[in-house]
Amino acid sequence: MRNVSLSPAVWSYFGDHQAKLTPSFPRQRWTDETVRIPDHGKATRRALAEAFALVDAGRSASVRERLVRTIVGEPARGEPWLRALVTELGG
Incomplete structure (x- = not known):
């Protein structure tokens, strides 16, 4: 979960x-x-x-890559929890 x-x-x-x-x-x-x-x-x-x-x-690499690209454009991208999520997604 x-x-x-x-x-x-x-x-x-x-x-x-x-x-x-x-x-x-x-x-x-x-x-x-x-x-x-x-x-x-x-x-x-x-x-x-x-x-x-x-x-x-x-679970697909292409969707996860698009998600990472979207996340890194967010204002909160500098937050530790968001950086950890990007790393976990493979970005």
Whole structure:
């Protein structure tokens, strides 16, 4: 698991609008047996395919190189955490 920074719009898409495999799981639903039944509908399958494609793209050298080029143009590029990320990405 990794921490990632996302723009508010991207966070909203993934967190608020993209189809989920299972509904939210707050404490009051921990004993609800219906929560354990995953949704296999078209929207969920599309979301899973999108997640797979994003992870797969992030593993490709060309996408990582483009990401590094974008990052080094950011004002925060001098920050130690961002320099460490660029190094980890192979830049």
